[in-house]
Amino acid sequence: MSPLNITVYLQALGGKFLGPNAYSAPGQEISVQFMWGSFVALLPYNASSSDDGSINPTFSNGIPYTLPILTLETSAPFSEYEANYLTTDSNTISAATAVPANGAASPFTPAFIAVSIPRPSRAPLQIVQDVLLTAAQSSYTFTILVPGLLLEPNTNPQPADVISVFVKMMCGCQVTVNTPKSFWAPDDFEVTAYLTYNNGDVVAYPMSFDTENNDSSFIATITDTSYTGIYYTAQQRSTGNYGYLPEQP
Structure with missing residues (x-):
C-alpha cells in the first residue's frame, strides 16, 4: 500500500503561518504529531528556517488557508474592513512527511493531529484536530488554526x-x-x-x-x-x- 503524504500548515488566527517571526525563545520547538490507532508519526517543523507566507488581496484556488486576514479601517465604522488572503511559496513553513499506510483506511479511518506550541507565557499551547483518512486518497494537506x-x-x-x-x-x-x-x-x-x-x-x-x-x-x-x-x-x-x-x- 502506498505511503500517506501528510502536510500540515499552522495558521495564526487572523494572521500568517507560524514561521520565523513567531517565537524568539531559544531551544523551544513546535511539535507536530500525526496519529491513528497505535501509530504515531512526528512531523518535522522548523519555524526558524523558512518564511511565514505572503498576504495577497487576490483569492487563489488551492492556497492552504483557513480564514482571510481582515484589516479593519480605523477611520471608518468598526464593521468595515479589507479582506486579504494568505499565499505560500516553496519556502513557506509546514510540517510534511510520508508515513506508512499500515492498513489505513477501509473505507474511512479516523486520525488526529496533535500540536504543541511554546509561548512566552510559559505553558505551551496544545491543539488536537481530528481528521479522516479515506481508502482512495494517499496525499493530504491540513491547515490548523492557532488562536491567541x-x-x-x-x-x-x-x-x-x-x-x-x-x-x-x-x-x-x-x-x-x-x-x-x-x-x-x-x-x-x-x-x-x-x-x-x-x-x-x-x-x-x-x-x-x-x-x-x-x-x-x-x-x-x-x-x-x-x-x-x-x-x-x-x-x-x-x-x-x-x-x-x-x-x-
Missing part, C-alpha cells in the same frame, strides 16, 4: 514612569500603522497592565499603542513606580484572540 496573541516583554529602555509590552499576532506579525505590512490595526486591540504592590493591591492600567515607535508595542504611564510585579493581557476584538504575559519582576 503573542505577548513579549519590551526590554528597550523606558522612562521610569512608563511601562511597555509587545503585542503581536500568534505568527509574530507586528501591529503597526502606515506601513506596507500594516494589516493589524492598533484600535482592534485592548491591552491592560496589572501592577502588584507589597500591600496586596493590584492596579490595572489600560495601555495605548506606541505611535512614536510604531513597533507593535503598547505603553502606559503609571503614577506609582514602587510596584513589585507586573503582568499583561491583550484581547483582539475582531477575532476574539486573547493573550497574556505572566508576572514580570
